[in-house]
Amino acid sequence: MKKIAPTLIVAAIAVLPLLGLSTYILHVLILTIMWSVIGMAWNLLGGFCGQVSFGHAAFFGVGAYTSGILYNKFGISAWWGMPASIGVVAVFALFIGFITLRLRGPFFALGTLAVGVILRVTAENLPDVTEGNLGIMIRERSWVDKTWYFYIILTLAVLVFLLVKKVVGSRLGYYFVAIREDQDAAESLGINTTYYKTIALCLSAVITGLAGAFYTNYMGYIDPKVVFALHDISIVVIMVVMVGGVATFWGPVVGSAIMVLLAELIRSIPMLGAAHLTFFGVLLIVIIIFLPNGIIGDIPKLKRLLGIRKNL
Amino acid sequence: MFYGDVQVVWDVSFSVGRGEIAALIGANGAGKSTILKTISGIVKPAGGKIIFDGKEIQHIEPYELIETGLAHVPEARRLFVEMTAEENLDMGSLKGNAKKMRADSKAMVFELFPRLKERRNQLAGTLSGGEQQMLAIGRGLMSKPTLIMFDEPSLGLAPILVRDIFAVIKKVRAEGTTVLIVEQNVKQTLAIADRAYVLATGKLVMEGTGASLLDDEHVKTAYLGV
Structure with missing residues (x-):
């Protein structure tokens, strides 16, 4: 059962568009899947390798702008942004890693936080390249219907899920965990920690960038405030993983479902919509107090809290 | 012939012979752990040389050091x-x-x-x-190290376990691995050490065989409390 469960879940999700769901519900599903991709990416670096990034919007934004600029400046379909972003984001992540991965723990977090902000300000002030605050509009949308977007992001999510599983189960995954648990000990046992942290960062960044490039194609409009957002991307991705379960495979998926639904729910409440960050904050406090390992990480505890016990 | 020579920032110079149990003892903050960390490359020395198995190792990256045959069991x-x-x-x-x-x-x-x-x-x-x-x-x-360094292996252990750990360290040496040990448990350490160095506030103040230091008046009063 445990072995086929993931296949069943994916199959169940894959038939959803065939049920004639409303465009809005399909939109929420697409956002959920996109966030689980970003969550899985963050989790690889932050959860498994222990390098907590507060600047994943930087990679998301670079991916998104790769797509946007290819379309806007070179007249190429923005879909080419997805393969192109792999290379662009990888080079960018190598550069960022070279600077920030010398830092440890909270200092790395602060360094990445700065990277995100620097990129937003840069994008705002380079109108020749990015159109500045006007943003980039994709005028010819590929499809009006959302079904294809749904299957594209679902395919990406499945591939990323399998990749993360493969990486974590490999030698690389052990090195990541060793670095998370004790970097000095890992180093003295012969692990080139800088090298492996760079690999984790690049993998995580490239996946996040792919989601960014998808976002450009899907939403059809990007501007620096949206794709380099500190609160709405860098922080939300941390919440997605924390709520779902740090260093678990399904955590980011569960976390993104909860976060996206919660955001949509709060937005629908009149007068309170703008206060969604307040609700996120409250949720984070509750999670940290009661489920410090996230929903997936604390399943046994959750069962106990809900009064479900195994029959003795 | 194995010859280790360490010179750390405070002009500390000492050596460990092949097949020996060598000990560094001293009070908290004397710099014992720092010396081990310097040897294993986690702390970079400001100057001086670390020679292991005839080769200078102070410039080797910490993750490469393990292949030279040096292992560090950290504090x-x-x-x-x-x-x-x-x-x-x-x-x-x-x-x-x-x-x-x-x-x-x-x-x-x-x-x-x-x-x-x-x-x-x-x-x-x-x-x-x-x-x-x-x-x-x-x-x-x-x-499979040729030299294994122990940093405070008895830290936080019950006395009976401490005895077991020291027995194991003796066994490790008996099987041909050189041992460098840093300890605050002076009495038991000196009892198994062939060679020992006393470190105080970053300087070597005394050296000798384990047995001779165990009998030394200064060591007795300062570290053994007798």
């Missing part, structure tokens, strides 16, 4: 608590020859510490303090 064990005991041992033999010999080394470690064999599939973080120390030593031995 407070520093295990990977969310990995199993066996995975921790595997992490001790990631490279070269140690990797090829992994199965043999593991059998040797399990023979030395039967407890670890029983607990091989348990998460390291759930082991008792004594078992964790055994695992840390085992992980160090997995790299």
